[in-house]
Amino acid sequence: MKGLARKIQERMRDLDKVASHRRAVLYPAAKRRAAMALVPEWEELRDANKKAKAEILSDLDGFLDRFQESAEARGTTVHRARNAAQAQEKVLDLCKAAGVQCIVKSKSLTMEECQIGPKLEQTGIELIDTDLGERIVQLFGEPPSHLTAPAIHRTREEIGQLFYEHGLVPKGETDPKILTEAARKSLRPYFLKADLGMTGANFLVASTGSIIVVENEANSILGTSLAPFHIAVAGIDKLVPDIPSLQSFLALLARSATGQRLTTYTTHYTGTMGRPLHLVLVDNGRSSLRGTPAEEALACIRCGACLNECPVYCRIGGHSYDWVYPGPIGEVLGPALSGGPRNELVKASPLCQACSDVCPVRIDLARHIHDWRLDLSAQGQLKPSLPSSLRHLWGHPFLFRAAGKFARHLGPLSPVLAGFTKAGRAWKRGGRNLPKLPKKSFHELLKARRKSNPPQCFPHSPIQEKKEIAPSPTPPNSPSAPKHLHFHDLRKLFREALEEAHGKILPLSALPNQAMATPKAMVIGAELGKFWTPSPSQPWKINGCPLLILSARHGIARTGSLWVELETFEERLALTLPEEIILLVPEDRILFDLPQHAAELKHLPPCGTLLTGPSKTADIELSLVIGAHGPRRMSVCWIPSATSASK
Amino acid sequence: MEDPEAGYSTLLLMTCATLAAMEISLFVPCFINQLFPEAGMAGFDVLERLGFSPRVTQAHCCGQVLSNAGDGPGAQALFKRWAQQHSQDEETVVILSASCTEHLRNEIEAAPKRAQIFEFCDFLVRFGPESYPTAVPKTLLLHTSCSAQHGRAGARTQRSLLDRISKLRVLEPQGPEGECCGFGGSFATTFPELSGSMGKDRIAYLQSAIPKKGDTPFLTPDALVSADLSCLLHLGTLRSYPGWPILHPAQILWEALQ
Structure with a gap:
């Protein structure tokens, strides 16, 4: 017990740090609220998510087999690891067999959980974390402190000093833009030389075998597109039934995490493209949750909303939890996946239910935290958090009332005496005085009243039926795709959403005459009288290329996203390596919403991404910087529907 | 009477x-x-x-x-x-x-x-009745507890109830929902410094509802009111507590029934 309590006590000594951390964390919480206000069907989406995950959990083994079958049919090799050690071993074996020297790794909580990175580094493999936040904590030599913002506990001054010590910036540099730029410059060579790209997975789609990776910076897709080998590591809890059910998760994941309509890149890896793709599916205790009430915690999509909303997390910071999963979700998963010292995490909650309210998959986190306390104490693995004397007092009404009476007799002396008890001392440590007692208790007052004033007989009105209990107001119904939205309206909606994601609309007349373009875009260009040069296939030739033109299948108005199919590695590089990209989209192919997009996806290419704006990051004090690892500028150009692209 | x-x-x-x-x-x-x-x-x-x-x-x-x-x-x-x-x-x-x-x-x-x-x-x-016979010309600061805000005990009913009393002014912080006050039963003594700090922040949040000097109307709260007196037990014993009397909505209703 001392561990966590002492850690929190020490943390609370530096109130400035507590306050600045709280301010930082409340920022994405506010963004989430603003995003939520624009989605009237929010509650229905939460229900849909909960239902989809319940379906998975009702037949987890069946869905795992179905996923493996579909994934292997598309060339992905699936490995299963029972625990962290097996996962480490699997990855290590694969690396050894391929002679891997240098790995570029994007964010993966499951890898962090299984400590795969340190294991690889021990064998002399160079492992580079490429997500800016992860890179920062890697250089600091510490674990991430938040599910989606790993370096949220660090200030720009600390990061500036760190980068200075690593020779990336001059001394005293604190501008997030310059620091991000320095990280981009220093990491690009690793991308170009790495022989393995490692990623996590946000979702695994059972029906198609797709691995979905969601990111803002482009580091993940860049790593998997440049390196000749891709290994993804994911927990078995990442499954979703199919592409249509995936959409309601996507609709809430980014909005819950950062308030974005959609993350910049939502990449669907569905099978191989001539280079090996391996997936390590990790159990590591997850199955042990099955059949228990806490099973629904396996539905978690790691958005971090419960952390941002938690009054405890926002003050004590992720490192106080001393585990990869901090905050309310960590408290629920801790005893299940880790046990031992993580059991006491369930105490770090006032059970205020703020977490349960925001969870996009409707996990009742507060209830599970409460249930864990009872279960763990019943098993003798956790000491109840009140001293046994006080619990006895509470448990015996007679004693409790007698003690109250005695204390009232003592008058002003009782708070003084209570101050010597353990609970009393703790109460005072919180900056509080012990409460003064009233002269009489409620029951004593009532008794005295009844003696002096026997109950009066009030006139009764005739017995009437109880008023019907008003049902709680139902949330407004969802605006399913507006039926008669003209494509001008869709374009307007699209523009708003795209500009919010820092992308631009480019008029047809502003298309350059000279540029590089992908083969598909060149065909469209030729019809428009533009004769662009083909994009080179060698990475070093595209690297730093000022402008590249690509094409996209369709746009999604409500999120400002484009569905870009990447059938060759050249296309993947063309999307991620240039400084600026322009995407050509047939103007009659704007869909309203994600469900409509899902209906359009009849055949999934081996790689495709939902692209929403230029690459970006907010890993330094949550200040937004456009241009992380991918393009710094991104614009969309509507192409007249007469061109071949729309056919 | x-x-x-x-x-x-x-x-x-x-x-x-x-x-x-x-x-x-x-x-x-x-x-x-x-x-x-x-x-x-x-x-x-x-x-x-x-x-x-x-x-x-x-x-x-x-x-x-x-x-x-x-x-x-x-x-x-x-x-x-x-x-x-x-x-x-x-x-x-x-x-x-x-x-x-x-x-x-x-x-x-x-x-x-x-x-x-x-x-x-x-x-x-x-x-209960839709209105109460006696006006209560008081200004109250209202604390909405987590149970009333997030839970199933009846969301925000204390405000609806107080609104049925004429001349009563209720001050409630605007903007996003407030955080937990930090009481949480044994939480208050398991992590006392954290609990106390949350309490202080909650008081600052409540104070944000009080008009500043120079604002019109300039109001000072006559009491802090909540349907969860356990929160107010914690807030009220904080050494930095501004001293507002602590009342349950029932005590205001009683005045409105005189």
């Missing part, structure tokens, strides 16, 4: 449609019994004045304190005692604390006999 009979019949006339001679009982939780007896009395008097003739039970505690501290058997024993006191089927129990109501609601779901339970404000919003 010169002519209680007359006042009472006016009131009956006003609300006869909604006033049922319901058989109800009033549960005054352990800490209100010991620390806020006036709130308990006000709750009792208001219900009696409105014609509900509540039976006050001897039940001691719903078990929430022990349950939250992780003492399952202790909490179960207390809940069993509580349920024995309220064993009549379909009995309506009015509870003078939102968080206890929520705890009981969860426990009762698992129990064989289901008493109908209501938090005090929730009960009066549903079954």
Whole structure:
């Protein structure tokens, strides 16, 4: 017990740090609220998510087999690891067999959980974390402190000093833009030389075998597109039934995490493209949750909303939890996946239910935290958090009332005496005085009243039926795709959403005459009288290329996203390596919403991404910087529907 | 109170449609019994004045304190005692604390006999009068507890109830929902510094609802009010507490029934 309590006590000594951390964390919480206000069907989406995950959990083994079958049919090799050690071993074996020297790794909580990175580094493999936040904590030599913002506990001054010590910036540099730029410059060579790209997975789609990776910076897709080998590591809890059910998760994941309509890149890896793709599916205790009430915690999509909303997390910071999963979700998963010292995490909650309210998959986190306390104490693995004397007092009404009476007799002396008890001392440590007692208790007052004033007989009105209990107001119904939205309206909606994601609309007349373009875009260009040069296939030739033109299948108005199919590695590089990209989209192919997009996806290419704006990051004090690892500028150009692209 | 009979019949006339001679009982939780007896009395008097003739039970505690501290058997024993006191089927129990109501609601779901339970404000919003005879020209600062805000005890009913009293001004912070005050039962003593710091932030949040000097109208709160006095026990004992008197909505209603 001392561990966590002492850690929190020490943390609370530096109130400035507590306050600045709280301010930082409340920022994405506010963004989430603003995003939520624009989605009237929010509650229905939460229900849909909960239902989809319940379906998975009702037949987890069946869905795992179905996923493996579909994934292997598309060339992905699936490995299963029972625990962290097996996962480490699997990855290590694969690396050894391929002679891997240098790995570029994007964010993966499951890898962090299984400590795969340190294991690889021990064998002399160079492992580079490429997500800016992860890179920062890697250089600091510490674990991430938040599910989606790993370096949220660090200030720009600390990061500036760190980068200075690593020779990336001059001394005293604190501008997030310059620091991000320095990280981009220093990491690009690793991308170009790495022989393995490692990623996590946000979702695994059972029906198609797709691995979905969601990111803002482009580091993940860049790593998997440049390196000749891709290994993804994911927990078995990442499954979703199919592409249509995936959409309601996507609709809430980014909005819950950062308030974005959609993350910049939502990449669907569905099978191989001539280079090996391996997936390590990790159990590591997850199955042990099955059949228990806490099973629904396996539905978690790691958005971090419960952390941002938690009054405890926002003050004590992720490192106080001393585990990869901090905050309310960590408290629920801790005893299940880790046990031992993580059991006491369930105490770090006032059970205020703020977490349960925001969870996009409707996990009742507060209830599970409460249930864990009872279960763990019943098993003798956790000491109840009140001293046994006080619990006895509470448990015996007679004693409790007698003690109250005695204390009232003592008058002003009782708070003084209570101050010597353990609970009393703790109460005072919180900056509080012990409460003064009233002269009489409620029951004593009532008794005295009844003696002096026997109950009066009030006139009764005739017995009437109880008023019907008003049902709680139902949330407004969802605006399913507006039926008669003209494509001008869709374009307007699209523009708003795209500009919010820092992308631009480019008029047809502003298309350059000279540029590089992908083969598909060149065909469209030729019809428009533009004769662009083909994009080179060698990475070093595209690297730093000022402008590249690509094409996209369709746009999604409500999120400002484009569905870009990447059938060759050249296309993947063309999307991620240039400084600026322009995407050509047939103007009659704007869909309203994600469900409509899902209906359009009849055949999934081996790689495709939902692209929403230029690459970006907010890993330094949550200040937004456009241009992380991918393009710094991104614009969309509507192409007249007469061109071949729309056919 | 010169002519209680007359006042009472006016009131009956006003609300006869909604006033049922319901058989109800009033549960005054352990800490209100010991620390806020006036709130308990006000709750009792208001219900009696409105014609509900509540039976006050001897039940001691719903078990929430022990349950939250992780003492399952202790909490179960207390809940069993509580349920024995309220064993009549379909009995309506009015509870003078939102968080206890929520705890009981969860426990009762698992129990064989289901008493109908209501938090005090929730009960009066549903079954009480639409208006009250006496104006209360006071300014109150309102604390909405987590149970009332996130839980199932009846969302924000205390505000709806207070809004039925004429001339009463209620100050409530605007903007995003407030954070937990940091009480949380045993949480307050397990992590005292954290709990205290959360309390201070909650007070600052409440203060943001008070108009600043120079604002019109310039109001200072006459009291801090909440349907969860346990939060106010914690906030009110903080050494930095601004000293507002602490009241339960029942105490304001009692004034409105004079």
